[in-house]
Amino acid sequence: MDTFDLTYVHVHQLIKSYGRQTALDGVSLDLGPGITGLLGRNGAGKTTLLRILATGLASSSGVVRVLGEDPHDAAGRIAIRRQLGYVPQESALYESFTPFDFVDYVAILKEHTDRADRHAEVRRVLDAVDLGDVTRKKIRKLSGGMKRRVSLAQALLGDPRLLVLDEPTVGLDPEQRLRFRQLISRHADRRCVVLSTHMTEDVEALCDRVIVINEGVVRFDGTPVELTDTARGNVWIADRPDPGALVSWRTGEGRHRHIGSAPADAELVAPTLQDGYLLLSGGLSEEVAA
Amino acid sequence: MSWHLSPTSAKDYIGQRHSGSTVASIESHLPTCGECRRLIADVTTAANEPLLDQVWQRVTIALDDVTRPWSERALTRVGLSPETARLLGATSRARLSFLLAMLLTVGIAIVAAHGGRDAEFGAFLSVAALGPLVATALAFGRRVDPAHALVTTTPTSVWRIVLLRTAASLIPAVAITGLASLIVRERGWVAVAWLLPGIAMAVVSLALSIWVPIEHAALGLATAWIAAPVVALRPAGELIDTTAGLGQLVAIGAATLAALVITYSRSTLDFRET
Numbered sequence: 001m002d003t004f005d006l007t008y009v010h011v012h013q014l015i016k017s018y019g020r021q022t023a024l025d026g027v028s029l030d031l032g033p034g035i036t037g038l039l040g041r042n043g044a045g046k047t048t049l050l051r052i053l054a055t056g057l058a059s060s061s062g063v064v065r066v067l068g069e070d071p072h073d074a075a076g077r078i079a080i081r082r083q084l085g086y087v088p089q090e091s092a093l094y095e096s097f098t099p100f101d102f103v104d105y106v107a108i109l110k111e112h113t114d115r116a117d118r119h120a121e122v123r124r125v126l127d128a129v130d131l132g133d134v135t136r137k138k139i140r141k142l143s144g145g146m147k148r149r150v151s152l153a154q155a156l157l158g159d160p161r162l163l164v165l166d167e168p169t170v171g172l173d174p175e176q177r178l179r180f181r182q183l184i185s186r187h188a189d190r191r192c193v194v195l196s197t198h199m200t201e202d203v204e205a206l207c208d209r210v211i212v213i214n215e216g217v218v219r220f221d222g223t224p225v226e227l228t229d230t231a232r233g234n235v236w237i238a239d240r241p242d243p244g245a246l247v248s249w250r251t252g253e254g255r256h257r258h259i260g261s262a263p264a265d266a267e268l269v270a271p272t273l274q275d276g277y278l279l280l281s282g283g284l285s286e287e288v289a290a
Numbered sequence: 291m292s293w294h295l296s297p298t299s300a301k302d303y304i305g306q307r308h309s310g311s312t313v314a315s316i317e318s319h320l321p322t323c324g325e326c327r328r329l330i331a332d333v334t335t336a337a338n339e340p341l342l343d344q345v346w347q348r349v350t351i352a353l354d355d356v357t358r359p360w361s362e363r364a365l366t367r368v369g370l371s372p373e374t375a376r377l378l379g380a381t382s383r384a385r386l387s388f389l390l391a392m393l394l395t396v397g398i399a400i401v402a403a404h405g406g407r408d409a410e411f412g413a414f415l416s417v418a419a420l421g422p423l424v425a426t427a428l429a430f431g432r433r434v435d436p437a438h439a440l441v442t443t444t445p446t447s448v449w450r451i452v453l454l455r456t457a458a459s460l461i462p463a464v465a466i467t468g469l470a471s472l473i474v475r476e477r478g479w480v481a482v483a484w485l486l487p488g489i490a491m492a493v494v495s496l497a498l499s500i501w502v503p504i505e506h507a508a509l510g511l512a513t514a515w516i517a518a519p520v521v522a523l524r525p526a527g528e529l530i531d532t533t534a535g536l537g538q539l540v541a542i543g544a545a546t547l548a549a550l551v552i553t554y555s556r557s558t559l560d561f562r563e564t
Binding site for chain 2: 051054055056078081082084086088090091092093094095096097101104105106108109110111113115123126127130131132133135136154
């Protein structure tokens with residue numbers, strides 16, 4: 001397989017505008033096999049990018065190729081959709097359905113025509129997300145984490161080459177997140193997984209590559225280790241809060257962690273991925289800081 | 291289900307050593323229990339795999355039929371495939387709004403029949419024509435379909451889903467409104483003068499949905515339809531009485547034009563800009 005074949009997603013100078021508002025402004029990236037995490041604030045453009053990759057939204061300009069196909073071309077779009085698994089950000093379930101019925105419904109839409117084979121596939125993906133015991137319970141009676149896993153199960157139908165996951169770990173408890181990581185890391189072998197998340201721990205644990213998007217522009221594209229390194233020499237622990245720090249918070253040990261220039265009597269500490277992300281995105285959003 | 295298969299019982303099941311009632315009990319438990327299915331898979335040997343596959347396939351299909359919602363089973367009884375019935379069964383959220391719209395139409399028809407005045411009859415015709423439009427608007431779209439974002443990224447044509455669901459809503463809407471028309475049948479053929487404008491508005495809303503969300507298109511058309519008598523400064527009943535013939539022709543023309551637009555531009559619906 002040559003280099004071109006390993007490019008699952010090719011995006012060049014992608015622009016997406018809604019009226020006067022620009023959601024994506026000249027995004028360029030190439031994605032191969034493995035897991036890529038998108039980090040960014042709410043409204044940064046992550047969901048718009050994922051919807052374009054999932055063929056749910058047209059770009060305003062620029063080049064987009066997904067699995068070698070152009071999503072603006074009707075035949076290309078169908079070809080992409082046949083090899084795609086997608087978990088949208090918002091809940092996309094019919095509450096009156098059971099997990100089995102819902103995943104079966106999506107399997108029908110994904111052209112699994114043979115009934116017996118389709119049902120076997122539905123059971124396979126429900127077992128894969130540990131929902132094999134609640135296949136006949138109404139979705140409305142499931143917990144938030146279980147509902148998220150129903151969404152994930154439908155995305156795994158047919159073992160897709162490209163998996164696009166928009167905040168897949170929202171609502172999952174720590175144990176479920178661990179299971180999710182195991183499942184996705186197994187699936188990512190020679191396939192492409194793109195996921196957006198607010199949780200830097202997920203990126204650290206899962207992704208070979210991380211892309212930080214802010215205001216529709218790619219601010220960072222590299223490995224999690226490289227993102228962590230961007231904060232090296234900028235993270236401090238001190239006994240007192242520092243009003244001049246870019247970001248500062250009280251830790252569980254009662255001391256204060258600062259990102260930015262060195263406060264008085266502070267000691268330099270090793271950065272985390274979250275420190276790198278916060279430094280790169282210019283601190284906390286106004287919403288969080290308030 | 292509180293019990294689980296023991297490894298011995300699983301082996302006996304595979305080896306066909308259980309009684310009929312025990313087999314039936316196990317087979318009703320297996321579809322709901324991943325743990326026991328994994329156990330069965332673990333104890334299955336290469337020699338009895340084909341037999342197990344056959345049994346498994348038969349049991350699951352039978353059980354899937356039993357647990358299907360009544361609406362899907364009803365649709366399969368009238369000749370639809372289980373797959374098509376499942377695609378149609380997904381619009382349950384819109385059913386209540388649809389039912390209310392239909393009850394409103396029938397209620398106004400009853401009032402019109404008892405009152406016998408032009409104003410009441412006009413109100414019936416106005417509301418009756420909105421039935422097909424409401425049915426169409428509630429058949430598909432971001433607001434009525436929670437899985438819309440997902441459905442539109444599958445290989446199945448969005449247009450096929452729209453048409454299927456529209457037909458499923460439109461047919462009962464027209465049937466119920468048609469029955470309501472019998473209540474005011476003394477008015478002659480004008481009692482069903484709502485039918486063609488109603489269907490025309492439904493088709494036009496579908497055509498407009500290529501560019502704008504269908505609920506916006508339906509709202510615009512409904513507003514224009516309701517406002518027409520006000521603009522013409524005449525009661526709806528009188529307006530329809532005097533323009534019914536022409537109105538039917540206009541409706542046929544609008545529906546034909548909208549159908550042509552749909553035929554040539556439907557792929558846009560599959561990949562909307564917003």
